[in-house]
Amino acid sequence: MAVKNHNSAVHLGFVWLVVSSTVLLQTSDGHSWKKHSLPKPCRNLVFYFHDVIYNGLNAKNATSTLVGAPHGANLTLLTGKDNHFGDLAVFDDPITLDNNFHSPPVGRAQGFYFYDMKNTFSSWLGFTFVLNSTDHRGTITFGGADPILAKHRDISVVGGTGDFLMARGIATISTDAYEGDVYFRLCVNITLYECY
């Protein structure tokens, strides 16, 4: 009798395993996630921002600086020729509407990036666009992985204030210009799926 009960318990356990793994398979095949279709984008905005990295000689012009580096590394210059792994920079970069460094800024991109892959150049970005122009007043906050060598990278728009209250969506970023370890310019193509 005890043996029989034990067998049916094992049997029940097996049935539960099959059922639950079927449920798991159904949710991981992607289809069941598409029940809610994505709303149409409600807003598209394109901005550029300019990062001039401090290199020990350009204090006046620089808009970003290393604040963290691997043990024993030089805090003035980016570390490692092929990854910058472990470097953390804080920035306060001008935002412009076109790709000209000398165009009047419409706001500042403020935040940080750190290099987080050892076998290539890849970073993680966390920053806020603080916009204060006649067209846009408010903030948009971004976060996400930035595999720098890819032409287009999608990061998340995680929120906003003012004109961009509760903004949600994605930003496709691309490196528009690059001058060694001193300057880069990113094009930020923002698509919002929630606007208020």
Ligand SMILES: *[C@@H]1O[C@H](CO)[C@@H](O)[C@H](O)[C@H]1NC(C)=O
């Ligand atoms: C870091 O590198 C800069 C530029 O090469 C140099 O001037 C500075 O002395 C270095 N600092 C340290 C702590 O090694």
Ligand SMILES: *[C@@H]1O[C@H](CO)[C@@H](O)[C@H](O)[C@H]1NC(C)=O
């Ligand atoms: C934004 O611009 C307005 C009008 O020029 C100004 O009064 C305000 O202080 C500015 N705000 C910030 C945070 O710069």
Ligand SMILES: *[C@@H]1O[C@H](CO)[C@@H](O)[C@H](O)[C@H]1NC(C)=O
């Ligand atoms: C500041 O940096 C930018 C980008 O590298 C460069 O175009 C500009 O000439 C620099 N300005 C000064 C005063 O060094």
Ligand SMILES: *[C@@H]1O[C@H](CO)[C@@H](O)[C@H](O)[C@H]1NC(C)=O
């Ligand atoms: C921005 O993205 C939109 C939607 O994908 C696209 O139509 C537009 O051409 C892009 N603009 C730029 C400047 O890349």
